[in-house]
Structure formats: structure tokens, C-alpha cells
Amino acid sequence: MGSGYRVTTDKLFADWARVTRKLKKIPSQTQYCVDGKHSHRAFYLRWASWREIPEAMVEFAEANRLVRKWDDVIKLARKYAEQEKKAAKKRTPKEKKATETTPQQAAPARADAGPAYGRPIMHPAMITAPVNEAGVMVLFGAMATRLGFAILHLQADFPDCEALRLCRDGRWRRVRIEFEFESRNFVMHGHDQDGCELIVCWKHNWPNCPLEVVELSRMVES
Numbered sequence: 001m002g003s004g005y006r007v008t009t010d011k012l013f014a015d016w017a018r019v020t021r022k023l024k025k026i027p028s029q030t031q032y033c034v035d036g037k038h039s040h041r042a043f044y045l046r047w048a049s050w051r052e053i054p055e056a057m058v059e060f061a062e063a064n065r066l067v068r069k070w071d072d073v074i075k076l077a078r079k080y081a082e083q084e085k086k087a088a089k090k091r092t093p094k095e096k097k098a099t100e101t102t103p104q105q106a107a108p109a110r111a112d113a114g115p116a117y118g119r120p121i122m123h124p125a126m127i128t129a130p131v132n133e134a135g136v137m138v139l140f141g142a143m144a145t146r147l148g149f150a151i152l153h154l155q156a157d158f159p160d161c162e163a164l165r166l167c168r169d170g171r172w173r174r175v176r177i178e179f180e181f182e183s184r185n186f187v188m189h190g191h192d193q194d195g196c197e198l199i200v201c202w203k204h205n206w207p208n209c210p211l212e213v214v215e216l217s218r219m220v221e222s
Contacts, residue, residue, distance in 0.1 A: 148166040158196070
């Protein structure tokens, strides 16, 4: 993906429809990550819950006269949306709150639980260690110059970042970077290894990873 690229809603729906048609059912987030071309985060920028996508797809298709093109997908989406509305009426307030929780809004284990922090690393820009992908991104930004990188572009879609990298011959070359808390999450998120050259993570736990990995925990210790 080029600098400044942002996936449009019509492309998101087109790919979601493709995956639905392939599976012949409404895909879960995990199933979409395996077969889809875009990151699930692109969907969460528009909808708070994965359950909202089928109904939104129907509305989009009707508004843009795409019902005939995606007739089989629309039938599945309408059926899912109707079942979801019926199920929502039967849910208790506690269950409704749970279904509205997105991956970015994980609820604490106890109602009185406070925020959880990583171990102290006392970096000038970040006092404690990352506990998620967002933390990895911030720490990399703080360490980029020291590590020989100059960030060009950040985006919500895969890959997360484009940067210039200082090479051994003294020249700077473009590199595409994906941020992960653990390197093996790259596989869990269904990313294409041909789509980037480098994984930046806090913990490297992917044996035989085909891509170069920068493990920030080791960089901090050194």
C-alpha cells in the first residue's frame, strides 16, 4: 500500500462480501482475518461491534444499488441482522454490555480493577513496558532515530507503518513495518508476509519467522 492509502468503505464491503460468498455464511472476525484482504481494525474505525457489519452491509448495498450484484450475500446478511435483533431483545443488560465490547475496549477482570501496566523500563519517553500493540507503536516512535529509522507514514490498515531505514551502505531505503505486541500475532491476524518487510514487536515468539523482527524489549535492555 502506498503512502496515504486509506481503504474506502466500498472496498471494505466488497472484500467482506467476497469472504462471505466464499464461506457461504457471515464470517466471524477470526474467519475474516484469515481470508480477508484488510485488517479488522479498518472495520472498527467505522463500527463499534463486528455484529453491526451485516446490517450496515445491507444498508450500503441498498443505497448504492448493489443488491442484485451481491444478492446471495445480502440474503445472508439480512437473516443474520434479523436474528441478531431478536437475540439482542433477549439479552440481559450485562450480556448486552459484553457484546458491545470491542478488542480495543477489553473490560477489567473486576469492577474495581485499575489499569494494568508493564514492568518499569524507565525509557525517557515511556516509563513502563508496552502491554499491547499501541504501546509498541509509541515506543518504536520514541526509539526510531536511535534504531536508524525515520517514519514516513502510519495508518490503521496493514501494514501499519512506512519508514526510511539507514542501511550499512549509508543510504536510506523504504521499509514497510507491521507492529505487533507478540510477533506470532502476525499470523493470528491473517497478515500476508509479502505485504511488509519487518515486524516490530515487544516479544518475539514466532520460531522460524520468515520476516526480519525487531524485538523492542531487547533493544531497551541494550
